[in-house]
Amino acid sequence: xxxxxxxxxxxxxxxxxxxxxxxxxxxxxxxxxxxxxxxxxxxxxxxxxxxxxxxxxxxxxxxxxxxxxxxxxxxxxxxxxxxxxxxxxxxxxxxxxxxxxxxxxxxxxxxxxxxxxxxxxxxxxxxxxxxxxxxxxxxxxxxxxxxx
Numbered sequence: 001x002x003x004x005x006x007x008x009x010x011x012x013x014x015x016x017x018x019x020x021x022x023x024x025x026x027x028x029x030x031x032x033x034x035x036x037x038x039x040x041x042x043x044x045x046x047x048x049x050x051x052x053x054x055x056x057x058x059x060x061x062x063x064x065x066x067x068x069x070x071x072x073x074x075x076x077x078x079x080x081x082x083x084x085x086x087x088x089x090x091x092x093x094x095x096x097x098x099x100x101x102x103x104x105x106x107x108x109x110x111x112x113x114x115x116x117x118x119x120x121x122x123x124x125x126x127x128x129x130x131x132x133x134x135x136x137x138x139x140x141x142x143x144x145x146x147x148x
Contacts, residue, residue, distance in 0.1 A: 016100050022084060023091035035085040072120070098146040105142040109135055 018038075026034035054061065083103075090099050112135060115125035 019087035019091050020096050022088040026088050031088040034088050101142045101145040105138045
């Protein structure tokens with residue numbers, strides 16, 4: 001379990017770099033162009049990864065299942081684009097710490113709502129008093145981080 005914590009921690013650490021890099025690129029282009037470049041490069045890396053994985057494992061592509069998937073599950077790409085674009089715009093205003101602490105607080109609050117109602121097929125986890133206190137502390141903490 002500890003290994004997965006450190007893996008997630010590392011992902012979070014490098015995730016802090018992405019919006020700053022995209023905002024830097026936006027200074028030369030625009031937020032929309034920078035976000036598009038980010039997604040094009042990311043898409044290229046993922047497509048290459050799928051091809052390499054397929055060649056190494058010989059696992060067949062199962063494209064026939066794409067029509068059977070609920071449309072809501074394709075919305076993740078739209079959300080990703082909105083996140084990258086908005087973070088690219090907001091970094092120059094709030095800074096990396098402000099943007100990421102706000103985003104993570106938003107993620108954790110939405111995660112508590114998803115857990116409470118079992119949305120999108122997630123297992124239900126009751127929103128109890130301890131979790132509510134945690135949310136309040138998150139809101140206090142993010143306000144301390146973005147305070148200038």
